[in-house]
Amino acid sequence: MPSMTTLFAGVARSVINPPLGIRRAGIRIFTDPIQAIESDLTATVLVLSDGNIRLAIAALDLGLMSMSEMAELRSRIAGAIDAPTSHVMVNLSHTHSSPAFPDFIPEPEEQMILKRQYRDSVFEATAAPRGRTVADFWAKFPKHPLIRRLESSASTISRESRSPRSSVTAVTLS
Secondary structure: OOOOOOEEEEEEEEEOOOOOOOEOOOOOOOOOEOOOOOOOOEEEEEEEEOOOOEEEEEEEOOOOOOHHHHHHHHHHHHHHHOOOHHHEEEEEOOOOOOOOOOOOOOOOHHHHHHHHHHHHHHHHHHHOHHHOOHHHHHHHHHHOOOOEEOOOOOEEEEEEEEEOOEEEEEEEEO
């Protein structure tokens, strides 16, 4: 029987609602400014590690992002988990309720300022929720007092939530 490797998993989610007044992504339709937030847009990152290899899967409620912006986001996440960029996958939900980032659709300067600020806040929320890297959550949880042992299985699950706008869960499977 092969030996089992421990798998560490950490999940972080942050709310990435755009500021009111920023224009939604679109060329002909869906270009009107955002006037209200009906449902939260989120950035969720799952980090997996076997103790040697780390990878991240990120899901963002965004519609459009340029290739250069995507490369920057993947690089930031890779840096946060100390892994190569090739170990980071980012998925966009293609929602029409979000703005495009500034590299995608040129806009008047006041809109470009809003878009750059929004892009920067989304990148920060994705790579370092609440000022900590995603990797901090799974790397530190095995010794964290919030961990509770599940007697019915060989796994450990812990949840940390200091803010209603973001939460983190860490799981250790062995």
